[in-house]
Structure formats: structure tokens, C-alpha cells
Amino acid sequence: MPRLYSTLILVFGLFFTTSAQQKFTISGKITDQRSNETLISVNIIFPQLSTGTVTNEYGFYSITLPEGNYTMQISYLGYATITKTIELNKDLLLDIQLTEETESLDEVVIKEDVERINIKKPQMSVNSLAISTIKQMPVVLGEVDVIKSITLLPGVTNAGEGSSGFNVRGGAADQNLILLDEATIFNSSHLFGFFSVFNPDAIKDIKLYKGGIPAKYGGRVSSVLDIYQKEGNSKEFHANGGIGLVSSRLLVEGPLKKDQGSFLFGGRSSYAHLFLPLFDLDNVAYFYDLNTKLSYSLNNNNSIYLSGYFGRDVFEISDSFENSYGNSVLNFRWNHLFSDKLFSNLSLIYSEYDYDLKLNFVEFDWESGIRNFNVKYDLKHYISNNFKLEYGLNSIYLKFNPGEIIPTTEDSGINPFKLIDKYAFENAVYIDAEHKLTDKFAVSYGVRFSTFHRLGQDELYIYEDDNAVVFNEDQQIYQSATPIDTLNFRRSEVISSFSNIEPRFGMAYQLNETSSLKASYNRMSQYLHLLSNTNSPTPLDVWTPSGKYIKPQLLDQVAIGYFKTFKDNLFSLEVESFLKKIKNRIDYIDGANLIANNAIEQVILNGRARAYGLEVLFRKNEGKFQGWLAYT
Incomplete structure (x- = not known):
């Protein structure tokens, strides 16, 4: 018997070794030939095997x-498709450069296989927009706008007239996670919503996830808008700009060290305030923003990036009113390649949003804001052509400034007043797998485990039966409860803790070479809430954390869809139906006071929300005339 076991082990070992020896890995980066810019979601296809892959967020495949x-x-939107013949008898490191196609007004030819790959993948409810496509869309006052462009997609609507906020599948504007180079943007608007904060000249890639959201994303319950900035030209110095009706812009890029490092600086500024004195108006109204990025390749296995965004809006009416608000983000990232199958990224991120209002006629200044410090570590493991793993962790420290009143003169009749600062930790670990089970059937499955700890503050009100809001039976309305006690906490003490298991699942069954059925399910949690008296975001809105009386929002969403391509991918059709349910959706009692309220829990209700719908997206992908029709 021992000899039999030894023989079986030897045979299995020989078989495994032989199988392993018969497979080899092709890996590398795909970049733009002119600028050396890494390209995201490039398609690498092997027709003999009817298989392929795409580059990740850093151009690696x-x-x-x-x-x-x-x-x-190798094909990519707006670039010439290239074909290579390779002999695979060992592991290959193959970096590839693509040449941008020459586009003219009379003909734009795009050669790609995006739709055919999309048919086979279990990922659904995601839309990608090329920045070149966005720049060809109709614009408002001559300004290309990323946020307004995505509202042309099915399931996406404006948060309000003139607003750059957006709602996805019946969700609210604060339920969208907006990322710029992985850093959170808390307010995406300039000029109170007429324009977005994203300079199109500095943007490289845009993806909107409406459902089937991968486990690496969390913290919001409606959608994820993932935007990446360009890295800059590492081959030669280059500058471009433009003058619009509202603003002017300039982008400068060039090598730090040729073919190894690059810099990018992009700026925008409006100039309407320069003309106001011509009309005897003593007012000021302008915005500006600055995009920056430094990239450097240390060697074949290590690259570092430092990127930032700084934006501000300023409004002044005579000498009586001053208002300013803006975002600031800074992100350091380190890419490391452990092997040709294991890619990692470490990110250290700082995000801030602050709001300032000066009322000089009553001589006080109002300030509020939110800051977070985020550490992320993500790994992608290309185990085989049929099986890929993504896993990682992140930890976020948050500081909330709900508001502070500061007298601006010694003679001011306003007393200084500060709402209690709030602090929290949000942590998560995740794992996600994509598994091709057969030639026709593929699944993705994963889980995210998130925790949230509301940290101590100076004082916390206690209510009878822990109800900060009570229902008045006689008047049939909700009213604020009266505190019965007060507790004090140190900064390091935990007031409340929450944890949630968030499963994610997707599947695709290929009916034939041109069509497939897909389904997905995802659960997500949201621990931050935007307090607002309006349907669309405004600068005066205040972020607040979950806690003893304000519970985290929880989403469950299912979706099914039919996907088909026609005439060699000349046309494509996507039809999706979804159902989403949200627990603990924020609502307010009648007459709720959200400004300078130290007991905000007394006006907040934890409700429920449900949304369901049908989305249709029909595209024409090639030829002189391109575009899409969307119906929701």
C-alpha cells in the first residue's frame, strides 16, 4: 500500500510538473508611443484560443x-490595432507601444474588440467613456464636462437643474463614490454645480460602476465613478491650452528623465470677475483648479507616483458677503511587481473638503469641512488565464468639522461657537475572484468585510430608549426628543462600532459568439452621510458619520442583463433590469434645522428606499457616424 501511494504521488507530481512546463506567462506594460503614457483597459486578444485580457489601471497585463x-x-479606442506573432516557449516580458490614430473630421475609424470581450466577462453595469468621446459631445458655454457627460448614460440623471451632482439608479448624490487617482472627491462641482471639478485635458480614463461593483470598492451604496489622471509625457516637453467663454486652461507636461519619469501640471481659471468692474459691479465670482502629477519608473518592477488636485470657488458680493469652498487631495502610490503574475499597489492618500462663509455685515465667519487620511494596499494575482484574484485592505481616519462660528471683529455682537468635532476610523479587507469555468460560463465572486468605529467626542446626549426622535401620536409627526443625560468621551474611546459583510457576485453565460446573459448581486454599506435640505449638493451641506443614533446605510442590489453585438461589433446592445433596496436611508423631520445643530441626531430619521428599473443602451461603435441611444 505505501508503494501504491508513492507511485500515485509520483505520477501526480510528474503530471503537474509537465502541465506547468507546458504553460508560460506573457506580461508587460502597454503605453502610448508618443508620450509613453500607460494605457488603461487595452485589449490583448489571442484569436486562436478565443481568449484575452485587458491592462489594469497602471497599464500592466x-x-x-x-x-x-x-x-x-492589441487594440485600444483611438489607437491603431497592431498584430504580433509570438513563439511562446518561455515566460515573456513584452512591453508594447501603440500609435494614436490620425483622426479627421470626415472619417474616424476605430478598430477594437471591446464588445466581444464584454460579452464573455461576468462584469456588468459598468460604462467606460474615452475622454476623446467626451470632448466631441455638446458642451455648456464651451466647457467640456465629465459629470454632465455621464448623465447621457442609462440609469444616470442630473441631481438638479444646473447641478454637476448626479443620481444613479434612483440613488442620491451623496451615495456616489467619486475617485480621482483613488482619492475621494467630496464635492465635484464648480460655480454651485454648473461645471465639474475635472479638467478634461488632465484626465485619462473614466469608469462608472452602477452595479456588480467589485469588492475593492466600498463606502457608498449607489455607484463608483473612478477617474484617473494622465501621467505626463516622458519623451518630450508638450503644452496645450484653450480659451472658453467661461474659463481658460493650460496643461504642461514633459520628462523628468527621458522614458523614465514625467511631470504634468494642468490649470484652469474662470475670468468672469475680470469684466464685472466694467458694469460697476463690486462683485467677485471665479473658480480655479490645479492638477499635478509626478511619475517615475525606478526599474522594471517598481514605479512611484505623486498626484494632487487643488480647487477653489470664490464668491464676493460687495463688502458684505464672501463665500469660498473647494477640494484638496494628495496621493502617493507605489507600484511593485512581485512576479509576472502578481501586481501590487500601495497608496497613501489625503483628501479634504472645506467650506467658508464670511458675513461681514454681521461680522462673523462660518467654517466647516471634512478630512480623511487613507492607506490602501491592493494586489492582483493572475493565477491562470481562467482564474484571477484581487485582494487588499484599506484604513481611513476621518475628521469632521460640522461647523464653527468665528467673530471677525472685536466689536462683533456674535459670540464664538463651535460644533463638536467628530472622528472615525473606517477599515476594510476584501478578496475578489474572476473564474472562467467553461468556454461559455464565467463567474466573479468576492466579499468585502468593513468596519466603522465612531471615536470619542467631548459630549454625547443620551435619550430615553435611545430614541433621539419620537413620534407624536396626537399630531402624527416626528419630533425631536429631549436628552435625559450627557456622556463625555476621550478622543481615543469608541462610541459606536459597526461591521458588515458585503458579498459580491456576477455571472455570464454566452449564448453564442455574439450574445450572452448576465446577472449580478452586490451588498454595500455607507458609513458617511451628507446632511442637506436640497435634492442636489450645495457647498453648505455637511458630512456626518454613523454613530449611536445614525445608522449605516445598507444596499442590496440584483441585476440581470442581455448583451449582444451585431455585424462584427459595428453595433452593440445592452439591456439591464435592476432592483435595489436600501436600509437606513437618511431623512429628516419636518422643519429640521441642519445648520449649527449640535444635536443633529434629533432631526434625522433612518428610513428605507427601493428602486427598480430597466436600462437600454444601443451603440454604434465604428465608422463616420458613431454614438449611442440610451433609455431608462
């Missing part, structure tokens, strides 16, 4: 195939 000779097709 990896695929493992059996030994043999292959034709390799």
Missing part, C-alpha cells in the same frame, strides 16, 4: 497560455 505559436492582437 499578464496572461498565461499553453506553449505554442500565437497571433497577438
Whole structure:
């Protein structure tokens, strides 16, 4: 018997070794030939095997195939498709450069296989927009706008007239996670919503996840808008700009060290305030923003990035009123390649949003804001052509300034007053798998485990039966409860803790070469809430954390869809139906006071929300005339 076991182990070992020897890995980066800019979501296809892969957020790809000779097709929107013949008898490091296609007004030819890959993948409810496409769309006052462009997609609507906020599948504007180079943007608008904060000249890639959201994303219950900035031209110095009706812009990029490092600086500023004195108006109204990025490749396995965004809006009416608000983000990232199958990214992120209002006629200044410090570590493991893993962790420290009144003169009749600062920790670990089970059936499955700890503050009100809001039976309305006690906490003490398991699942069944059925489910939690008296975001809105009386929002969403391409991907059709339910959706009692309220829990209700719908997206992908029709 021992000899039999030894023989079986030896045979299995020989089989495994032989199988392993027959497969090799092709990996590398794909970049723009002119600027050396890494390209996101490039398609790498092997027609003989009807398989392929795409580059990640840093232009890296990896695929493992059996030994043999292959034709390799590389295609990307707006770039010339190239074909390579390779002999795969060992692991290959293959960096590829693509050449941008020459576009003219009379003909734009785009050669890609995006739709065919989309048919096979379990990912659904995600839309990608090329910045070149956005720049061809109709604009408001000559300004290209990223946020307004995505509202042309199915399931996405404006948060309000003139607002750059957006709602996804019946959700609220604060339920969207907006990321710029992985850093959170808390307010995406300039000029109180007429324009977004994203300079199109500095943007490289845009993805909107409406459902089936991967486990690496969390913290919001409606959608994820993931935007990446350009890295800059590492080959030569380059500058471009433009003058619009509302603002002017300038972008400068060039090498820190040729083919190894680059810089990018992009700025925008409005100039309407320069003309106001011509009309004897002693007013000021302008915005500005600055995009920055430094990129450097240390060697083949290590790259570092330092990126930032700084934006501000300023309004002044004579000498009586001054208002300013804006975002600031800074992000340091380190890419490390452990092997040709294991890619990692470490991010250290700072995000801030602050609001300032000066009322000089009553001589006081109102300030509020939110800050977070985020550490993220993400890994992607290309185990085989049929199985990929993504896993990682992140930890966020948050500080909330609900508001502070500061007298601006010694003679002011206003007393200084500060709402209690709030602090919290939000942590998460996740794992996500994409598994091709057969030629026709693929699944993705994962889980995110999140925790939230509301940290101590100077004082916390206590209510009878822990109800900060009570229902008045006689008047049939909700009213604020009266505190019965007060507790004091140190900064390091935990007031409340929450934890949630957030499963994610997706599947795709290929009906034939041109069509498939897909389904997805995801649960998500949101621990931050935007307090607002309006349907659309305004600068005066205040973020507040979950706690003893304000519970985290929890989402459950399911979606099913039918996907089809026609005439060699000339046309494509996506039809999706979804149902989403949200627990603990924020609502307010009648007459709620949200400004300078030290007991905000007394006006907040934890409600429920439900949304369901049908979305249709029909695209024409190639030729002189391109575009899409969307119906929701």
C-alpha cells in the first residue's frame, strides 16, 4: 500500500510538473508611443484560443497560455490595432507601444474588440467613456464636462437643474463614490454645480460602476465613478491650452528623465470677475483648479507616483458677503511587481473638503469641512488565464468639522461657537475572484468585510430608549426628543462600532459568439452621510458619520442583463433590469434645522428606499457616424 501511494504521488507530481512546463506567462506594460503614457483597459486578444485580457489601471497585463505559436492582437479606442506573432516557449516580458490614430473630421475609424470581450466577462453595469468621446459631445458655454457627460448614460440623471451632482439608479448624490487617482472627491462641482471639478485635458480614463461593483470598492451604496489622471509625457516637453467663454486652461507636461519619469501640471481659471468692474459691479465670482502629477519608473518592477488636485470657488458680493469652498487631495502610490503574475499597489492618500462663509455685515465667519487620511494596499494575482484574484485592505481616519462660528471683529455682537468635532476610523479587507469555468460560463465572486468605529467626542446626549426622535401620536409627526443625560468621551474611546459583510457576485453565460446573459448581486454599506435640505449638493451641506443614533446605510442590489453585438461589433446592445433596496436611508423631520445643530441626531430619521428599473443602451461603435441611444 505505501508503494501504491508513492507511485500515485509520483505520477501526480510528474503530471503537474509537465502541465506547468507546458504553460508560460506573457506580461508587460502597454503605453502610448508618443508620450509613453500607460494605457488603461487595452485589449490583448489571442484569436486562436478565443481568449484575452485587458491592462489594469497602471497599464500592466499578464496572461498565461499553453506553449505554442500565437497571433497577438492589441487594440485600444483611438489607437491603431497592431498584430504580433509570438513563439511562446518561455515566460515573456513584452512591453508594447501603440500609435494614436490620425483622426479627421470626415472619417474616424476605430478598430477594437471591446464588445466581444464584454460579452464573455461576468462584469456588468459598468460604462467606460474615452475622454476623446467626451470632448466631441455638446458642451455648456464651451466647457467640456465629465459629470454632465455621464448623465447621457442609462440609469444616470442630473441631481438638479444646473447641478454637476448626479443620481444613479434612483440613488442620491451623496451615495456616489467619486475617485480621482483613488482619492475621494467630496464635492465635484464648480460655480454651485454648473461645471465639474475635472479638467478634461488632465484626465485619462473614466469608469462608472452602477452595479456588480467589485469588492475593492466600498463606502457608498449607489455607484463608483473612478477617474484617473494622465501621467505626463516622458519623451518630450508638450503644452496645450484653450480659451472658453467661461474659463481658460493650460496643461504642461514633459520628462523628468527621458522614458523614465514625467511631470504634468494642468490649470484652469474662470475670468468672469475680470469684466464685472466694467458694469460697476463690486462683485467677485471665479473658480480655479490645479492638477499635478509626478511619475517615475525606478526599474522594471517598481514605479512611484505623486498626484494632487487643488480647487477653489470664490464668491464676493460687495463688502458684505464672501463665500469660498473647494477640494484638496494628495496621493502617493507605489507600484511593485512581485512576479509576472502578481501586481501590487500601495497608496497613501489625503483628501479634504472645506467650506467658508464670511458675513461681514454681521461680522462673523462660518467654517466647516471634512478630512480623511487613507492607506490602501491592493494586489492582483493572475493565477491562470481562467482564474484571477484581487485582494487588499484599506484604513481611513476621518475628521469632521460640522461647523464653527468665528467673530471677525472685536466689536462683533456674535459670540464664538463651535460644533463638536467628530472622528472615525473606517477599515476594510476584501478578496475578489474572476473564474472562467467553461468556454461559455464565467463567474466573479468576492466579499468585502468593513468596519466603522465612531471615536470619542467631548459630549454625547443620551435619550430615553435611545430614541433621539419620537413620534407624536396626537399630531402624527416626528419630533425631536429631549436628552435625559450627557456622556463625555476621550478622543481615543469608541462610541459606536459597526461591521458588515458585503458579498459580491456576477455571472455570464454566452449564448453564442455574439450574445450572452448576465446577472449580478452586490451588498454595500455607507458609513458617511451628507446632511442637506436640497435634492442636489450645495457647498453648505455637511458630512456626518454613523454613530449611536445614525445608522449605516445598507444596499442590496440584483441585476440581470442581455448583451449582444451585431455585424462584427459595428453595433452593440445592452439591456439591464435592476432592483435595489436600501436600509437606513437618511431623512429628516419636518422643519429640521441642519445648520449649527449640535444635536443633529434629533432631526434625522433612518428610513428605507427601493428602486427598480430597466436600462437600454444601443451603440454604434465604428465608422463616420458613431454614438449611442440610451433609455431608462
